[in-house]
Amino acid sequence: MISAFARKPKTQEAEEGSSVIFEAETEKPDAKVKWQCNSKDIASDSKYIIAADGNKHSLTIKAITKEDASVYAVIAGGSKVKFELKVVSQPGGRLRCRCCAFEASVCSPTALYFNPVGFSDAHPPDTRQDLTGLFTEKPQSGEVTVGENITFVAKVNAESLLKKPTVKWFKGKWMDLASKSGKHLQLKETYDRNTKVYTFEMHIIAAKANFAGGYRCEVSSKDKFDSCNFDLTVHEARAPEGLDIRAAFRRTQPTGLLMFSDSCSSTDGNDDSGELDFSTLLKKRTVQVHTETDVDVWNILSQAPPSEYEKIAFQYGITDLRGMLKRLKKMKKEEKKSEAFLKKLDPAYQVSKGHKIKLAVEVANSDIEVKWLKNGQEIQPTGRYIFESVGNMRYLTINHCSLADDAAYSCKVGDEKCTTELFVKEPPILIVKNLEDQMVMKGERVELECEVSEEGANVKWEKDGVELTRDESFKYRFKKDGCKHVLIINEATKEDCGHYKVKTNGGESMAEVLVQEKELEVYQSIADLTVKAKDQAVFKCEVSDENVRGTWYKNGVEVKPDARVNITHIGRIHKLTIDDVKPEDEGDYTFVPDGYAFNLSAKLNFLEVKIDYVPRQDPPKIHLDCLGRTAESTIVVVAGNKLRLDVPITGDPAPTVIWTKGEKVRQMEEGDGRVHVETTKGHCVFTIECAERQDEGIYSVVVRNPAGEDTADIHVKVVDVPDPPMAPTILSVGEDSCVVQWEPPLFDGGQPIIGYVLERKKLKSYRWMRLNFDPYPETTYEAKRMIEGVPYEMRVYAVNSIGMSRHSPASQPFVPIAPTSEPLGLCVDDVSDTSITLKWRRPERIGSADLEGYGIEYCKEGTDEWIPAMEGLTERTSMVIKGLTTGDKLQFRVRAYNMAGPSAPATLAQPITIREIMQRPKIWLPRNLRQTLIKKVGDTMNIVIPFQGKPRPKVTWSKDGEPLDPTLASVRNSEVDTILFIRKTERKHSGKYELQVQIENVEDKAAVTLQVVDLPGPPEALKIVDTWGFNVALEWKPPKDNGNCEITGYTIQKADKKTMEWYTVHDQYRRTHCVVSNLIMGNEYVFRVFSINLVGLSPEPYCTKDSVYIQKTGIIYKPPSYKDHDFTEAPKFTRPLVDRSVIAGYNATLSCAVRGIPKPKVTWYKNKMDISNEAKYRTISKQGVLTLEIRKPCPFDGGVYTCKAVNDSGEDIVECKLEVRRK
Structure with a gap:
């Protein structure tokens, strides 16, 4: 038996005196549910509360007693589910531990759905949720008091899952609670085979204050995933006697860790973060505070392995483990530089699939061998993996990268290696x-x-x-x-x-x-009948589906079976039988299959036979009764059906029958294969097989015998499906629609057109899709649900009561296209007395059609006439509209155009007055021109400086305070910038150039300093100062011409007079004297010196006039006698203090440089007060540079600072002013 319950009530255990809720969920909403206790029905009263909401039903039992422990049942339809209620007594004692006291409580059944504060037991909470993921029931946020229990429940329906779902419970962002199960945390899992629902429960037992925080439940099954966040709030329990000092000093932990340890020491005061809560302590000041021994957690962590960090954090109440690890990392020593690698691999590389990539490292030893690894496995050189060694560089080239090459690669040198990640990017799949x-x-x-x-x-x-x-x-x-x-x-x-x-x-x-729906095929249709009175008329048809029922109609009125009329349906055959036909039975009979939009029709013709007794030699007589027919005795036949005319005749002797249509005579023995004439006693039958449209007309029957003749005319009308309409025309197109129109067919088939059927197809496809199944009566149709940008074709069928015509020719191909969205960000860029400049951005949605351009229009305020601002369209996103009248207030709008037409307009928020707006002149000096501009002699200088101002400002250039000579430099000005151009710079072009822009009495200035530099001249007065051993001392003077820039050094060269080949001894030498050593004994040398500046070496050197001969061995060198030099020197400040202005709150430094021998003693003063020993100031002395650091100065730290240097030879003082500005 299939269960009627989607969720069944479960056996529960509750305390005596509490309340309990049993819940059930039925498969069908509003199902009738009965609750029973010991097989007796339960009625709703003050003790039992029965509630129902849709398909959810609940039974609440209040004030539970021992007598309520029994077997209960819930009944819905034919399903009955039994469950039990177990009642336990309330515990009388209280449980104590060394650091917290709480009253033990047994897990209440109501913990399954946590009741918020103030929730009445009489009204169970509404657990309905808007579920869109895997959860059928998500865990809800809850509140609990310290020492009590709470349960969180998550349910997952496994009907649509291929694999058993996996659930994980987390505290915070990272802590998995699966490893914390124990005394305070239990995780349970149950499965209901009937409903295929997994129930996952997390029980928190004897909650503590630090259990509070955010939790997360994650469920996954194969490639499906869902998660739910919920919160737990833990309230402090009131102690009736005494006060727990640990709770008073507990640090609040809004994001603390949940410590599910077996001991009750979660609030032992060892937390290192959070805010102290003294509110409880201030209420009772007589409590004795018991201190515990402090533990150096940092020392424990520094000595512990990383795998123990989390355990130590739990043990000592560290709530910010991540922050603690960051601080611990800073305390550890920095990693030493690699000895094997000079340049390691980058952290990651990316390459497209099919391309090649080269990984490079630089090793310290050029002769060392390296190993390349892929995911820890050594790579062997192949055609795809190529190893190269060039000097200290090692290369790994991977050719034709595939997805299998997406891995971690390492280069190993000895025991050291560097690693990178290679990501292979797939090309887009088209x-x-x-x-x-x-x-x-x-x-x-x-x-x-x-x-x-x-x-x-x-x-x-x-x-x-x-x-x-x-x-x-x-x-x-x-x-x-x-x-x-x-x-x-x-x-x-x-x-x-x-x-x-x-x-x-x-x-x-x-x-x-x-x-x-499946198309119903007609195997045998019903045919017209002509019967005589008292005969039986049988309409019979056969369709393809034997399960299809149908309805018979006579002249549009449903036919009901009675004593004469019998309707049967046997298999695929439907039959309507009429016994004892009467004249009133004549009419149009129709069979309509249920659920299909077509019908089968036929006509019943009643033939009344009149018999006259005449003597022999009776003239022939045609007995046709026209009652009930049209005035023309018209017989209607559907094209393709059989036409059978059965005409009763009398006459003695038997008459001869002749059938004619128009002028054509058809006698009994004649026939063309489709036409048959048969004459029997008393009847003449004229039959046309498979009637065609040309068979329509007036048929005449003539009967003759010697006694005379008789004639009768029969009108036959052949009706057919209509001709196909002409090709439809597409009137308009939209984003996903079009409007199509067509003309009715020229021939309607003899029956009025009842509607049309339309089809469409993609231009490159061969499948036609029908757009309507019921005939559409109009000749204009809006086709929807098309794809923008895809070409389509349309065709039409005409439908009358006979059937559907052949399809029309296809329409011209068309593409559904919508206008673009309106242009964005229309704004005014500039306004003058006769023009305005507008700017805008491209529309957000362009669509599949290309953007043809933009149209700009404007109208005067107070009128509705929009005037085009230009002929045609513009492709630019800005436009200058000229020829406007000064003072007019105009409104502007811009529309984007594509194949579908114009978009919605983008309009300015308010009309714009056409008038020049005064703008102050402002020079925007480029950043590179704010410092000295250095050019070499002969270079080209081209300076572009933008500015603004309206009307156009007057631009003036000057050099060194004098008007700029036009022969010195060229100036070109525009409305927005000025250009200073010097084709070939010379030394005379150096100087300060000043730019001034002026509008009436308002002006702005900017200066540019140009320094034209050249090669320096040679040094002067080069001479040989001394010679000893293999050494020569040289000395010279700086050049007279430094090339308009600082001399950066000198190049000293020597040459042997025998060869006169010059060799550089010193390059970029900064002093003006040097010693040339390592000269060769017995050679004679000359020397020369070049000057060097920013441009380069001086064109000519300065050579010594004399040469130096290095004497051979054996000559005794007599060194000159020197007096001992007195190196003592009084203190002297080589760099004084500089006045400074600093911002309050940011460290400031004052620096100066002093020299003196012996090293002078330095003392700092502020406003002549010694500050050397104050903690706010820190003094630094390094290589004669003295620094005073003022930590986070305030305005009171401003004043005169003095630095005094003293030694045995004297003293020196420098001072400066410090100004401290507020932020």
Whole structure:
């Protein structure tokens, strides 16, 4: 038996005197549910509260006693579920531990759904939720008092899952509670086989204050995932006697860790973070505070391995473990530089699939061998992996990268290695062959096929924007065959109608699937009957589906069976039988199959036979009764059906029968294969097989015998399906629609047109999709649900009561296109007396059609006439509209145009007055011109300086305070900038150039300093100062011409007089004297010196006039006698203090430089007060540079600071002023 319950009540255990709630959930809403106790029905009263909400039902039992412990049951339909209530006595004692006291409590059944504060037991909480993921019931936030229990419940329905769901419980962001199960935390899992629902519970027992915080429940099953966040609030329990000092000094932990330890020491005061809560302590000041021994946690952590950090944090109440680890990391020593690698691999590399990449490292030893590893495995050189060694560089080249090369690569040198990650980027997968629209019958197989650019690509299928996956019913199947991807729907239903989309990372394609009820085929249609009175008339038809029922109508009125009329349905055959036909039975009979938009019709003709007794030699007589027929005795036949005219005749002797149509005579023995004439006694039958349109007309029958003749005319009308309409015309198109119009067909088939059926298809497809199943009566139709940018064709069928015509010719191809959205950000860029400049941005949505341009219009305030600002369209996103009248207030708008026409206009917020706006002149000096501009002689100088101002400002250049000579430099000015141009710079061009822009009495200035530099001249007065051993001392003077820039050094060269080949001894030497050593004994040398500046070496050197001969060995060198030099020197400040202005709150420094021998003693003063020993100031002395650091100065630290240096030879003083500004 199938259970009527989606969720069943469970056995619960409750305390005596408390309340309990049993809940059940039925499969059907508003089902009748009964509750029983010991097989007796329970009625709602003060003790039992029965509630129902939709398909959720609950039984609440209040004030539980021992007698309530029994077996209960809930009944819905034919299902009955039994459950028990167990009652336990309240515990009388209290449990104590060394650091906290709480009253033990047994887990209440109401903990399954936590009751917030103030919630009445008589009204169970509403646990209904808006669930969109895997959860059928999510855990709710709750509150609990210290020492009590609480349970959080999560439920997952596994009906649609292929694998058992996995649930994880977390505290905060990272702490998995699975490893914390124990005395205070229990995790449970149950499974209901009937409802296929997994129930996951987290029980928190004897809650503590630091259990409070944010929790998270995560559920996953194969590729599906869902998560839910909830909070736990823990309230402090009131102690009736005494006060827990640990609770008084407990640090609040808004984001603390949950410590599920077996001991009760979670509030032992060892927390290192949080805020102190003294509120409880201030209420009772007589409490004795018991201190505990402090533990050096830092010392423990520094000596512990990283695997023990979390355990130590739990033990000592560290709530910010992440911050603690950061601080601990800073305390440790920095990692030593690599000895094996000079340059390591980058952290990560990226390469496109199919391309190659080269990984490079630089090693310290050029002769060392390296190993390359991939995911820890050594790589062997192949055609794809190439190893190279060039000097100290080592290269790994990977050719034709594939997804298998996406891995971690390492370069190993001895015991040291460096690692990187290589990410292989796949090229975008393109859709080569798009999906095609399909229209299928109900129950048929649907295959949507597309082709992508690469094999093995991943694609995603969607239906109406919802991703399709393989579910248990295997409704959708996904097939891959090389580059082809196929979505298969085995048996299509009406619910499968919609837009299906296939997506790749490089494109998407959409198609529409329409599912139509199976088309009913007619194997045998009903035919017209002509019967005589008292005869039996039988209308019979046969259709393809034996399960299809139908209804018979006579002249539009349903036929009811009675004593004469019998309606039967046996298999595929439907039959209407009329016994004892009467004249009133004559009429049009129609059979309409249920659920199908067509019918089968036929006509019953009543023939009244009159018999006259005449003597022999009776003249012939035609007995036709025209009662009930039209005035013309018209007989209607459907084209393709059989026409049978049965005419009763009399006459003696038997008359001869002649049938004529117009002038054509058809005698009994004649026939063309379709026409048959038969004459029997008393009857003449004229039959036309498969009537055609040309068979319509007036048929005459003539009977003759010797006694005379008789004639009768019979009007026959052949009706057919109408002719196809002309090709439809597309009147307009939209974003996903079009409006189509057509003309009615020239021939309606003899019956009025009751409507039209339309079809469309994509231009490159071969499938036509029907747009309407019921005939549409109008000749204008709006087709929707098309894809923008895809070309389509339309065709039309005409429908009358006989059937549907052939299709019309296809319309001209068209593309659904919508106008773009309005342009964005329309604003005024500039306004003058006769013009305005507008700017805007491209529309946010362009659509599939290209943007043709923009149209700009304006109108005067107070009028509705919009005037085009230009002829045609502009492709630019700015426009200068000229020729406007000064003082007019105009409104402007811009519209974007594409194939679909103009977009909605973007309009200015308010009209604009056409008038020049005064703007102060302002020079925008480029950053590179704010410092000295250095150019070499002969260079070209081109300075562009923008400025602003309206009307156009007057621009003036000057050099060194004098008007600029036009022959010295060229100046070109525009409305927005000025250019200073010097084709070939010379030394005379150096100086300060000043730019001035002026509008009436308002001006702005800016200065540019130009320094033209050249090569320096040679040094002067080069001479040989001394010679000893193999050394020569040289000395010279700086050059007279330094090239208009600082001399950066000298190049000293020597040459042997024998060869006169010059060798550089010193390069970039900064002093003006040097010693040339390591000269060769017995050689004679000359020397020369070049000057060096920013441009380069001086063109000419200065050579010594004399040469130096290095004497041979044996000559005794007599060194000159020198007096001892007195190195003592009085203190002297080489760099004085400088006045400074600093901002309060930021450290400031005062620096100066002093020299003196012996090293002088330095003392700092502020306003002549010694500050050397004050903590606010820190003094630094390094290599004669003295620094005073003032830590976070305030305005009171401003004043005169003095630095005094003293030694045995004297003293020196410098001072400065310090100004401290407020922030």
